[in-house]
Amino acid sequence: MTNSSAVLNQKSFYEEGNTKAKSGLAAWIFSTDHKRIGLMYLSAIAIFFSVAAIIGIFMRLELISTGKDLMDAQTYNTLFTLHGVIMIFLFIIPGIPAVFGNFFLPLQLGARDVSFPRLNLFSFWIYITGAILVLLSLVLPGGPIDTGWTFYIPYSVRSGTNISLAIFAAFVLGFSSILTGINFITTVHRLRAPGMSWFKMPLFVWATYATAWIQIIATPVIAITIVLVIIERLFGVGIFDPSLGGDPILYQHLFWIYSHPAVYIMILPAMGVVSEIIPTFARRTIFGYKAIAISSLAIAFVGYLVWAHHMFTSGMSDTARWIFSLLTFLVALPSGVKVFNWVATMYKGSIDPKPPFLWVMNFIFLFSIGGLTGLVLGSLVTDVHLHDTYFVVAHFHYVMFGGTGTIFFAALYYWFPKIFGKMYNIKTANIGVALFFVAFNLLYFPKFILGYMGMPRRYYDFLPEFESLQFVSTVGSWLMLITLILIIWNLMHGILRGRKSESNPWGGVTLEWHTSSPPPLENFKVIPEVKHEPYDFSQLEDMKND
């Protein structure tokens, strides 16, 4: 714990790097400092998110009325594929772990860096390489891919577009994800500050740890599946080709063995952030600490066994469908445990409704809708009707954008003063949260009804009876665009012109708040010794006196 006079003399990690170059681009792209790497991920991810969001706006524009409005069907196929590929592989999978995991895992553990700093930088460069390959697949002859982000066989073998390159990019990105996972697991095992036993770790660390396990357990399976598809395209080995004895359904199994756990890679870290924000703004220790910590591991474990619920209509035995449906219901339990514990934490707390907390409220509402509609899709009877309709699209966006996306903003707004040492405009931030709530529901809720009425996903045209709801949804997309611009502008303005923030504006007690903001190069002057439970707010007075 640093004393205040030392804080004044201490240089932040912006002013002092560990590269040969003292400033400029080289001081960043060759830096092994986990904080700089986290920020580099943040800038890359912000760009990809904006691109994919704009693609989404164009898709909504095409769907404003029946018939062809803006683009032909093939262009629309390309756009929804790109929207999915960029959002999933470049934004939401790396999202919270790569940005906030990198920045805050060592800080919350009381470590100077991750276990393998150079590997960490390497992971970032692999990520960038993968992103460049994705971009190359857009411009090279052959044209951008049009299979949807799931690359289903047989179309992904037959399509003449740049599938091989695009999925090789996904392979490369997966490699980055694996290496980050290995790094985080080792860091959690080896670099906890003295006194920090497993059950004294902050819950964000627990969530990131569970995520890292999924990353290394699930990602190799998609890697080999992708390799098989590329081999299939190049050599026609026949593993997924029925005319040569292969089985296209096997592709779906292998794909979802990764891609279902991948949705927990996306949501678990977000749940970790929620578990950080709620105690801080309720001024109360988290309710059910162990239950939340262990439910992260439970989600990681059970989530590995539910993949075939994406394939209820693909042709499986009834026994298999029944079992996978049951397991899907089981995975809702640990998620429910978390939500109830969060709400219980707020009970009788002294709640301070600052923007990060409001984002979390948004999350709980939207994620609950997303989670409960997930059960509708997990039940066999209803899924057969709703499969491949807008209902699935709505569910997915409520969980991923309403869940992880919302929390990405919550995390930005929560840790902003820690990362930048400055403060954004609180009032504008509050307006942003409120607008986001309206825009989000306007944009996605009609899709539930449309899906229920039978509107299939991935169509660039629709029947006249869907027109009014499609129109509402498109209007929602405009409001969402405005909201996103406002939210991001507020942050940018905060970075450039924001007033200086105090070191611990929210009164957080986890270890990242025990050092100066922004933190110095090696995080702590002296590695802190952990004597308290992670959310013990009685230490707040001591921290002020320190």
Next chain:
Amino acid sequence: MTDSNHIIESAADNHIHRDDIGAKMGMWLFLFTEILLFGGLFLVYAVYRFQYPDQFHIAGMDLSTAIGTINTIILLTSSLTVALSITALQKQNKSLSIIMLSLTISLAILFMINKYFEWSGKFSAGIYPGSEDLLSRHNGEILFFGLYFVMTGLHALHVLVGIVLLSIILGMVVNKKITYDYTVKLENSGLYWHLVDLIWIFLFPLFYLIQ
């Protein structure tokens, strides 16, 4: 795992920290992902073997058990030599370590030479993905050879990576970048090499011994 004695922080101000247990843990996790990578292929193999047991049996007749056995012996021996190389260095016998490591690399190259002759034999017999001869056979046989080329091919790729890796490590031992009191890089490379060996131990019976 919190034994902090193994974390040696240097007295220098830039806190270069060394954590051998952490490094090994990272390596084991990486090997775990490698096993899952091949696990996907073993799963595919299991599905098709179950679906076409007879045709897998017939197709397996075309593979040479002799070459497979020789390569198995070569890889097992190379696993021994890499282990000896580690022990030799830990006992401060640097020259023996270098000899054993060179032997490992030579055996790996020998494995690849064998593989080259085996595959080119198959190609000249008209067995390669998409060949007319292969396409005229039953589906099960097509899949068997498809998997044969994919799985042993991916394994061979790992052998190639191993050759490069072990050569770099050899250079580091020669240049005293790796010394008896800091062998973790050598040990990790050895672990990788054992994994390459281990995967072969499963590939060998699945392809060469099911006749």
